Amino acid sequence: MDPILEQYYALENKVLAYNPNLDKAKLFDAFKYADSAHSSQQRKDGSPYITHPLAVASIVADLELDQDSIIAAMLHDTIEDTGATHEEVAQRFGTTVADLVEGVTKLTRVQFNTREEKQMENLRKMLLAMSKDIRVVLVKICDRLHNMRTMQYQSPEKQIIKCRETMDVYAPLAHRLGMQKIKWELEDTSLRYLAPKEYTEITNYLQKHHEKDEAFMQSIQFKITDRLNAMGIQNTTYGRIKHVYSIYRKMLAQDKTIDQIYDLFAIRIIVNSVKDCYAALGVIHEMYKPIPGRFKDYIAMPKANMYQSIHTTVIGNSGHPFEVQI
Numbered sequence: 001m002d003p004i005l006e007q008y009y010a011l012e013n014k015v016l017a018y019n020p021n022l023d024k025a026k027l028f029d030a031f032k033y034a035d036s037a038h039s040s041q042q043r044k045d046g047s048p049y050i051t052h053p054l055a056v057a058s059i060v061a062d063l064e065l066d067q068d069s070i071i072a073a074m075l076h077d078t079i080e081d082t083g084a085t086h087e088e089v090a091q092r093f094g095t096t097v098a099d100l101v102e103g104v105t106k107l108t109r110v111q112f113n114t115r116e117e118k119q120m121e122n123l124r125k126m127l128l129a130m131s132k133d134i135r136v137v138l139v140k141i142c143d144r145l146h147n148m149r150t151m152q153y154q155s156p157e158k159q160i161i162k163c164r165e166t167m168d169v170y171a172p173l174a175h176r177l178g179m180q181k182i183k184w185e186l187e188d189t190s191l192r193y194l195a196p197k198e199y200t201e202i203t204n205y206l207q208k209h210h211e212k213d214e215a216f217m218q219s220i221q222f223k224i225t226d227r228l229n230a231m232g233i234q235n236t237t238y239g240r241i242k243h244v245y246s247i248y249r250k251m252l253a254q255d256k257t258i259d260q261i262y263d264l265f266a267i268r269i270i271v272n273s274v275k276d277c278y279a280a281l282g283v284i285h286e287m288y289k290p291i292p293g294r295f296k297d298y299i300a301m302p303k304a305n306m307y308q309s310i311h312t313t314v315i316g317n318s319g320h321p322f323e324v325q326i
């Protein structure tokens with residue numbers, strides 16, 4: 001099959017998996033419309049432009065957003081880059097889709113020419129306010145993520161500008177909207193261009209220690225699961241290695257090299273109730289010695305984005321600290 005059609009059907013299947021009521025004819029029509037609108041354009045890597053909206057729509061589908069968001073993602077660059085108009089898009093795909101596409105276009109046109117934190121905060125607020133429909137911001141963040149994934153084809157100047165903008169505007173927005181995984185990828189990819197030496201140093205280190213780290217994390221994960229189960233606290237417990245940018249920040253803040261940073265891991269424990277959170281905390285502190293000053297109760301004091309959990313850092317039996325999020 002034609003690789004672009006293949007990419008299209010992969011998207012359709014991804015959406016159908018969580019939305020069996022998808023209007024397949026309408027999605028295909030959006031694909032055809034975008035394909036012909038962008039037919040004279042190419043991506044910087046030489047591939048047909050349509051591969052970009054297809055990829056963005058696929059990231060939007062990873063978030064399991066509704067049909068209008070998927071179609072808007074497919075059309076998100078048509079008003080900006082081609083002869084398409086709001087009226088035409090509205091006639092063919094409905095007003096909601098046209099409004100979403102126009103909203104994304106407006107965000108694309110905003111210039112970020114400040115690096116001052118206070119002004120950045122105002123900008124982020126403005127972006128949220130400009131988008132009466134939150135789906136506009138979600139699609140825009142997915143657009144930026146795909147542009148970050150293909151950043152190697154941009155000029156060095158453009159790489160720096162785009163990566164700073166991503167760090168200053170899009171990663172904090174993704175964070176505020178609770179899109180943790182996307183936030184991590186935005187930050188890590190930006191770091192790759194903003195601090196290439198440090199980025200390589202950290203990723204090489206993580207690769208080299210991968211097996212040992214995985215084994216360490218698994219053994220802790222098993223011990224915690226066992227103990228919580230024995231105490232009658234139902235739980236899902238898993239470990240993860242922190243993302244590159246958060247390790248980089250630690251190295252900077254503590255003025256340390258990577259082998260002096262020990263808490264590279266976080267264990268996440270999900271339980272059924274607030275009461276169980278505090279009970280699990282008691283179990284953890286009984287199993288492992290907590291490090292003073294590292295305990296945070298975001299259940300009693302939620303973060304600005306409504307995030308609620310308990311964080312503590314404890315010392316494992318091997319003497320290595322690790323973070324626990326309950």
Ligand code: MN
Nearest residue numbers: 052076077143
């Ligand atoms: Mn785009």
